[in-house]
Amino acid sequence: MTLLQRLRGLRMDTTPFRESRDFRLLLVAGTVFAFGSMITYVAIPYQVYKLTDSNFMVGLVGAVELVPLIVFGLWGGALADHLDRRRLLVLYGIAQAVIVAGLALNSFVGEPRLWVLFVLAVLLTSTSSLQRPAREALMPRTVKHEQIAAAQALTSLGSQMGVLAGPLLGGVLIAWVGTGWCFVVDACGLVLATLMYVAMRAYPHTTATTPPSIASIMEGVRYGVGRRDLLGTYTVDIASMLLAMPVVLFPAMAEEVFAAPERLGLLYAAGTIGAVLATATSGWIGSVHRHGAAITVSAALYGAMVALAGLSPSFWLAFVFLALAGATDMVSAIFRGTVWNQTIPENMRGRLAGIEMLSYSFGPRAGQVRGGFVADAWNVRGAVVSGGLACVVGVAATAAALRTFWSYDARTDEHAVAERAARAAHDDVRAGI
Structure with missing residues (x-):
């Protein structure tokens, strides 16, 4: 095998992206969600710090988000195993867009309210945690079974690109136009990504499902x-x-x-x-x-x-x-x-x-x-x-x-x-x- 052939072997496998329309929609939408969430990830702590001048209060934002992240992540997984996953993506996408729009409105008022920031941050974490299991569970259905490894790599690349570029743009927006516009950009991205979910075809469950409950969550844990x-x-x-x-x-x-x-x-x-x-x-x-x-x-x-x-x-x-x-x-x-x-x-x-x-x-x-x-x-x-x-x-x-x-x-x-x-x-x- 020549060096050129070895180098070609390293080239990322884009077959799932080329062959599956729904995987393309899911990948691009997920990347937009990651990109926007990282902009907001930068903007919320910055705004809390500007309002309070307290590192403790900045840390408290992450602390109050932890419980809903865990609780609603588990409950979102149970919902995703019973309800239409594409519909869940759409509903939670709309909810996140509304919440981020609320963050923008709070920023543009004369004196942003700290309690509003905390409440909306918790709600945003909750809806994002509810949505993610549905997105991850749906991905394998959009590609052929033998393409899952390549699809996983592409999904990871999209997420990392969002993680890399989001904070950079967030920092620029904060410096030039203020935190409010960070939330506006994120909200617009959420609307666009949600429309991509709408454009996907339905993926009904192929086997019997279990209604969401504590017992069903524990069944998954076991x-x-x-x-x-x-x-x-x-x-x-x-x-x-x-x-x-x-x-x-x-x-x-x-x-x-x-x-x-x-x-x-x-x-x-x-x-x-x-x-x-x-x-x-x-x-x-x-x-x-x-x-x-x-x-x-x-x-x-x-x-x-x-x-x-x-x-x-x-x-x-x-x-x-x-x-x-x-x-x-x-x-x-x-x-x-x-x-x-x-x-x-x-x-x-x-x-x-x-x-x-x-x-x-x-x-x-x-x-x-x-x-x-x-x-x-x-x-x-x-x-x-x-x-x-x-x-x-x-x-x-x-x-x-x-x-x-x-x-x-x-x-x-x-x-x-x-x-x-x-x-x-x-x-x-x-x-x-």
Whole structure:
């Protein structure tokens, strides 16, 4: 194989985007949602700080959002496993547009109300949490089963592009026209994205559904915990974010470690840049079948890159390692999403997507507490390095304890085989065979 052929093999597989109209609509709409949400993510804390001049009040915004994020994420998953998922996307999209419009109105009045900001922030988090399981559960239905890995990479790329560009535009809008226009831009994007959901065709459930209830949520929890391959994906994600996520330490790294506070924004951007590059060169992912091993190795490399960033003698070397950490974390995330979408039964996808929200909600927030505590008790470098090394140990321990997770192979795993057969049977029925 020539070098040119190897390079072509890295090229991102865009087949799902080219072949599926509904996947295109879902991908673009999801990217717009991510882009707009990150603009608002910048604007709300900034406005709270300007109104109160209090870092505690800024932190309180995230604290009050945590409970609705978890509760409504789980309930949204139960709803997505019973009701029309496309209709849920439309209804929650409209709700988010109305809420963000309320944030804009509050900003344009003479004296914005702090309590209104908090209430609308909670409502926005609630509706977003209700919507996300429906979007994630619907994605596999819009592509062929063998295209799920490529579709997952494309979805991740769209999300990362939104995460990268949203805060940049949010900062520009705040500086030039004020926070109110941040919310106006987000609201317009939400309306546009919701219209894309309207344009999608209906995707009725293909199996019997379970009405939403506490019992149905617990059924999903038991299913997720009972499958050791799924449990491995959740545990690895939590270990990575809880032990190694260094974001909370970036201000101290820029100020104290590298004496370059003007480069703080680059530290925040490094991981996203690495993640975008990883997805843009993800053509090889479809040829990997040992997904458990791939997740384990990628997550361990993430911890190692974070540790090396903490040891780096120069800012730019740390930037490179943080970018590599973002790339390896994204590869792990793509394979985790592939396992979920290729093996979870149709009637469980929403609830399992809601449970997934627990891992990426709890891990980063608890990781911020861990990182801040260790940095104050020891030092900033020690907090970053120890977190990265602990991640490597935690991921390795997970693989050792959950052997079926490590040995997972999409070609032979019973759940993957069953879901592949179910999709084939459904496609035959739709084709009239």
